[in-house]
Amino acid sequence: SHRTEHKVERQTDTNTQCEMATLAPGCYAGLDKDAFNKTSAEREKQVMPLDKAALVQKVTTQDVDSGAKCLGCTSCTGFQMHMWRKRCCNCTCARHMHDVTLGDGVDNSNISPLRHNFNNPVHDHDAKSISPRRKLNPDLLKQFNKFAKEHKKQARQVTRTPPRPVKKAEKPLKCFGCKGDIPPTENCFFVEGEKLHFHGACFNCTKCKVSLMEQAEVFKLGKVIVCGRCHADSCKPRCAGCDELIFDKQYTKAEGLTFHDEHFCCWFCDEELHSKEYARATSEPRHPTCLPCFTRHCTAKCGTCRLSIGAEDQFIKMSEKQIFHKKEQCFKCYGCGVGLENQKAYAVDDKIACKSCAERAEDGVRCDLCHDDIDGAAIEFGTLVIHESCFKCKKCNVMLTEETGAQLVGREPRCDVHKHSH
Secondary structure (H helix, E strand, C coil), X not given: CCCEECXXXXXXXXXXXXXXXXXXXXXXXXXXXXXXXXXXXXXXXXXXXXXXXXXXXXXXXXXXXXXXXXXXXXXXXXXXXXXXXXXXXXXXCEHHHECCCECCCCCCCCCCCCCEECCEEHHHCCHHXXXXXXXXXXXHHHHHHHHHHHHHHCEEEEEEECCCXXXXXXXXXXXXXXXXXXXXXXXXXXXXXXXXEEXXXXXXXXXXXXXXXXXXXXXXXXXXXXXHXXXXXXXCCEECCCCCECCCCXXXXXXXXXXXXXXXXXXXXXXXXXXXXXEEECCCCCCEEEHHHHHHHCCEECCCCCCEECCCCCEEEEECCEEEECCCXXXXXXXXXXXXXXXXXXXXXXXXXXXXXXXXXXXXXXXXXXXXXXXXXXXXXXXXXXXXXXXXXXXXXXXXXXHHCCEEECCEEECCCCXXXX
């Protein structure tokens, strides 16, 4: 069985659950995943902060942008703010991937430019932005305010230095990232208080590698520069459910993720998962899911047999579109049928192949029976692509048609008489 019975432990990992296959909840609006993530990041910079949008719309934060169309998937019936997950209840996409209020043309002078920034979350340093469900007791609130104060002490302002006239005998600036010279004719970024300069291409978070060029401030962590999120994560664990830092002494760890005890629940229905069986999705967001919701929302189909990959099934994932049951009859070369579990597999369109068949596919379409090139008409029979002249019973050599009861036995076409012959 590949289910896990989870037990809460004090800051201790539980047994690791075998990963389960899933499809991403959104269709990425017709974009591939990288393009979708880029679009998502661009929109996140434009979206009006939640508290500001609530004031403009004259609603509670729970009702901000209610009903807004999702730009990331077609299944969403309209944006509905989850009470504490900071995403849509209907489709699980983030708020900024819906047709929501943008900051353009609105006075945001009283809102910090970092308030809704993924790489420096407002809920890491502003107690008012913590989810209402997380009512911090006086002791935890004291810890939070102490952390926020220390966090802010490590913040460093960023200044963009434009190209400047070249002065005689002027020494070039040194990039702290690559240690190379920064020509006066190039933009560079200066971290105040540290006297550090960076090329634009070198100005990245040391931990997560995200670009810091559009950040108003960065953070010092030891001898390196990081984004606000990475600095906070180095000090406190972060809840994978609500994205807020964990100040409680006891919390839940599972699947390499950490959770507030009350937030270890199904990603879709919020059913509590302590001491229950669950499956974990392999596509983002990779959260534990109760078994009924896994079957309902996350079931992928095997690329060979086209049957669903259930919560108890082992699988091998080649890409988002190439998922196969982890068994010999499914994870095999589409060309010669050899099992690929213990050797390198190659992607050929939406299929998988051994090295020789993959190389043959690159050279052109070849018959899977005689292995000669197919220049004219071909027949697709099961997993085979063959010449019309090769479509005959492997036992008696009689010509076959699908209408006359042709059967595929392993990699061999058979007539109805010889379908059970060895």
